[in-house]
Amino acid sequence: MSTVTGTAAADKRLSLLRVLGPVHVWALGVGIVLVGEYMGWNFSVGKGGMIAGLVACWVAGLLYTSVAMIDSEVTSTVAAAGGQYAQAKHIVGPLMAFNVGLFLVLAYTMLEAGNAITIGYLLDTVAQMQGHTGLNQKPFIILTVMFLAWLNYRGVLVTLNFSFVITAVAFIAILILFFAVEAGVSAIPLDFSAITTEPLPYGWVGVLAALHFGLWYYLGIEGTTQAAEEVRSPPRALPYGTMAGIITLVIAATLTWYVCSGLIPWEYLGQAGTPLFDATRVTGSLWLMILLFIGTIFSTLASANGCINDASRAWFSMGRDRYLPTWFGAVHPVYRTPYRSIVFLVPIALVFALGAPLDQVITFSILSGLLGYTFMSFNMIMFRNKWPLKSIKRGYVHPFHPMPALVLMILCAATYVAIFLGYGTQLIAMMCYFILVSLWFHFWRYRFVRRGDQFTMPWPRPQGY
């Protein structure tokens, strides 16, 4: 490898590699999310019963369809790594961007840690089924994080090709389960009698409480935006990949609710650790059990893989803009990945994966995500107000504006109430944390930012300025 120094550096620039297409965007978005179909969503049934689970599934689906539409328009216009961070910087301002960048890094790093914990738990379960008790989960948790970080370090194309294959297998496993149960493979028939006998066991408050866990079906689809600087054609690939992703997820979520609610009584479903896998155990079919176990492992790996990709891009972008030390804004000269950011986030993910309980890790991830969604709603309104449709070219224009933004805002408010009911302390702790880091950024860090350099889009002056 040759040494490149001095004047050569001034002549040549390194950038992230533009090799991705819509399929990779789909794999990134659905890959992060699909694990939510395999576990977590079912706590919504426990909170409010079978109907509340379905209401949460579709209301959250509406929320995330709004997210996907908004993201498709803004990201196809602000095509930069960092996704919502770059959007916030250009549309709202630096302080908002710093906060959004941290929302993203926290949400994805926590989710990555949660996925690694889940891999350890799943392998422990298999070991116990084979008669081995006391499996040490730590090496498997660490291996999950290390292998996926290494894959991300080596290149974005191999990373998202890997994600595409395992995500497709996990999605097809859900489809096969649905068709197999419909074809009568299950030893026990589908039973939806609880819909009439116990429609809302905890009333409408139960429906509201269920909303929190309804997010698990779709949490992370907004991660498609992080690929903006690595897709060959942002105006084409990002809207196609994101919209195909949300359609895939709404189908997968509805089928998952249908099969699991029909096979498992809601009282048990509401507490299950791996509801889809448990549903296959009820069917009595060994090959379905094997298939859905593979689906569970693959969906968890795909999620962690996408999270490493997205968290590192957000961290990298903040370093590049000097919101964080510029050391993080480096690109690998051969693999063309944000290699320093990838390596830096590994020990942080491991600290949470090895030292924090799963429910706390996931709650902080959801809270960070929800703060990001709240930003997206007013960001969209500001974007259309400052740069109306005819002022700049957009890759995609979402219909019915401002309805999706308003729906997103209202649903975010309802979800804050739902989260406050269950995790009020964590919500307040997180708000205090973001207030403190905002003060640090405003009074200290922003002095290092080159103010003109951070705004790179060749847009006309915003309306009203």
Added chain:
Amino acid sequence: MDLWNVLEYLAWALSAVFALHMVYDLYRVDTTFDNELLTSSREGEIELTQERHEI
């Protein structure tokens, strides 16, 4: 020692290999290439070459 104990040791070993490879490569790149080049990426370069945002 059963299969799962062997897998535990294997997982430790593979974790160390992946971690060491990343750290070694990071050190090698950082000591071989000029930091200005490594941090030369700029947001919005696609705007200059492909997307003009003009109607």
